[in-house]
Amino acid sequence: MKHPESPAPLRDPRTAPAEAPPVTHYENFPVASLLCPPRLRPPIAAIYAFARTADDIADEGTATAAERLADLRAYRAELQSVAAGHSPQTRWAAVFGPLQAVLRSHQLPVPLLDDLLDAFMQDVTLTEAGATYPDRAALLDYCRRSANPVGRLLLHLYGVHGQDALRESDAICSALQLINFWQDLSVDLPRGRHYLTDADCAAHGVARADLAVQRRSAASDRLVLDCAAWARTLMLQGSPLVHRLPGRVGWELRLVVQGGLRILDKVQALDGASLHALCRKLSGNTVVVTLGAVGVFVSHDEERLRGDSQPYYRVAAEPAQVVDTTGAGDAFNGALAASLAQAPDAAFIKHVRFANQYAARSTESEGAAAAMPRMTPADAT
Numbered sequence: 001m002k003h004p005e006s007p008a009p010l011r012d013p014r015t016a017p018a019e020a021p022p023v024t025h026y027e028n029f030p031v032a033s034l035l036c037p038p039r040l041r042p043p044i045a046a047i048y049a050f051a052r053t054a055d056d057i058a059d060e061g062t063a064t065a066a067e068r069l070a071d072l073r074a075y076r077a078e079l080q081s082v083a084a085g086h087s088p089q090t091r092w093a094a095v096f097g098p099l100q101a102v103l104r105s106h107q108l109p110v111p112l113l114d115d116l117l118d119a120f121m122q123d124v125t126l127t128e129a130g131a132t133y134p135d136r137a138a139l140l141d142y143c144r145r146s147a148n149p150v151g152r153l154l155l156h157l158y159g160v161h162g163q164d165a166l167r168e169s170d171a172i173c174s175a176l177q178l179i180n181f182w183q184d185l186s187v188d189l190p191r192g193r194h195y196l197t198d199a200d201c202a203a204h205g206v207a208r209a210d211l212a213v214q215r216r217s218a219a220s221d222r223l224v225l226d227c228a229a230w231a232r233t234l235m236l237q238g239s240p241l242v243h244r245l246p247g248r249v250g251w252e253l254r255l256v257v258q259g260g261l262r263i264l265d266k267v268q269a270l271d272g273a274s275l276h277a278l279c280r281k282l283s284g285n286t287v288v289v290t291l292g293a294v295g296v297f298v299s300h301d302e303e304r305l306r307g308d309s310q311p312y313y314r315v316a317a318e319p320a321q322v323v324d325t326t327g328a329g330d331a332f333n334g335a336l337a338a339s340l341a342q343a344p345d346a347a348f349i350k351h352v353r354f355a356n357q358y359a360a361r362s363t364e365s366e367g368a369a370a371a372m373p374r375m376t377p378a379d380a381t
Contacts (some may be wrong), residue, residue, distance in 0.1 A: 037248060040157050043106055046098040047153055050079075051116055053095050058120040065128035069121060076117045083110045106157060112149035119146035127192050132208070135199040136230070140174060147177035158249050165245075171238030172257060178231040179260050182224060182267050186276045189214055200227060214276040221272025228267045235260050288352065290332055296356055298348065307347035315352050318360035325363050332359035339377045350377070 057063075057071045078096055082088050083103055088096035102108060119142060125131075133139045151169035155161070181188065181195040188195065189211055201208065204223040211220070235257060242253045267274050286306060287299045295317040300306060335358035339351040354377045361373040 042098070043102040043108075043157055044154070046102045047108075047113075047150070049095050050099050050113065051150065053092065054117055054120050058124050065124050068124045072117060072121050072124070076114065076121075079110065079113055079117065108153060109156060112153050112156075115145040115149045123193075126194075130192050130194070132194040133197045135197050139178075139195065139197055143174040143177045144170070147173040154249075158245065160245065162244075165241055168238040168241035168244070171234045172241060172253075172260075173238075175231045175235035175238060176256070176260050178227070178234065179263050179267075182228050182231060183263055183274055185224065185274050186214065189275075196223060196227065211275075216273065216275050220275055224272040224275055225268060228264050232261065232264050235264070286348065288336070290329065290359075296352055298352055300348070307345070308349050313349070315349065315356055318356045320360035320363050322363045324366045328359045328363050331362035332356070335359065335375075342377055 054072065054075055057075060058068055063071070075092065078089060078092060079099075082096045082100040088100060103110070122142060123146070133142070148170045151173040152166060155165060155169055178195075185196075194208075194211075196206075196211065200223060201211070204226065205219045206217070206223050210217065239257050242250050242257060244250075245253060289297045289299075296315045298308070298313055298315070300308060300311045332355045336351055336355035339346075339354045343350075354375075358373060358375050361375065
């Protein structure tokens with residue numbers, strides 16, 4: 001599940017832009033981050049924009065289920081049209097213009113993109129009907145289409161096609177999808193989304209009626225913890241993939257795997273209470289993730305915003321004439337710490353903006369220490 005902010009306005013729909021719209025939603029994983037090779041950031045951003053827009057059609061706003069399904073069918077038809085070489089229609093040109101360029105340049109497997117849309121449509125249909133998944137095999141089949149295509153598309157971009165790698169990628173992606181379910185039970189259940197399977201509920205003696213009102217019991221705690229253990233097993237089954245992938249992508253995947261395992265730690269620390277409490281509220285932490293050209297993402301505990309107006313937001317990348325990025329991460333961290341020390345009561349976003357500008361300036365000349373600019377938080381704009 002996601003935590004959206006107001007989406008950035010689309011570009012002129014009469015044109016098909018060469019680049020995908022920027023990332024404007026909270027995610028459990030980095031999107032086209034600094035660890036991603038620059039040549040792959042545009043195609044990854046195009047895939048992200050495609051999937052995120054479809055997810056918004058399926059999940060956001062006040063449209064009826066029938067309206068959502070109609071829009072998803074139109075979106076699906078547009079995918080097939082641009083894949084066949086036709087120019088994007090005006091409605092989603094900001095999405096399908098960049099995606100069409102990537103389909104051509106990287107020969108993306110269109111069936112994987114179509115699988116994502118099929119899963120979104122299934123989610124709308126099942127939620128409207130109040131339907132449940134009978135067993136774990138059925139839920140994993142949903143994950144096969146809702147999550148696994150993302151990993152396979154990324155492996156395709158990196159030129160990785162081995163069966164072991166694909167199998168491990170599927171395990172990681174399915175685990176991430178399940179982790180989203182188990183951390184967001186208190187959000188999904190009131191909305192009629194049922195990801196705890198009939199077989200698991202029966203095995204632990206938990207009635208659907210109790211889940212509907214989020215009635216916690218020793219049995220429901222065991223149910224949630226068992227499902228969390230299942231997700232952890234899948235994640236660990238897929239984790240050898242981090243050693244198969246060279247360089248930056250391997251480090252990127254390590255962050256994803258460790259992030260997923262950390263969320264499971266929180267779910268398990270709540271002893272099953274994610275049935276009626278978001279596990280993200282456990283830590284009381286603020287997380288700052290630098291995403292290179294995408295900017296900086298900040299996530300606060302929702303009960304401690306540190307002077308900010310919202311718990312999740314992104315600060316745009318600072319323009320720079322880049323000469324040498326050596327030490328840029330250290331520059332950001334040091335500037336953030338210094339700013340916090342000097343003005344601990346200021347809104348957190350002000351500290352992030354200063355650190356962002358400081359790090360950008362540090363890339364504009366060669367070297368590490370010698371490139372550090374002479375700036376104070378008062379100099380930030």
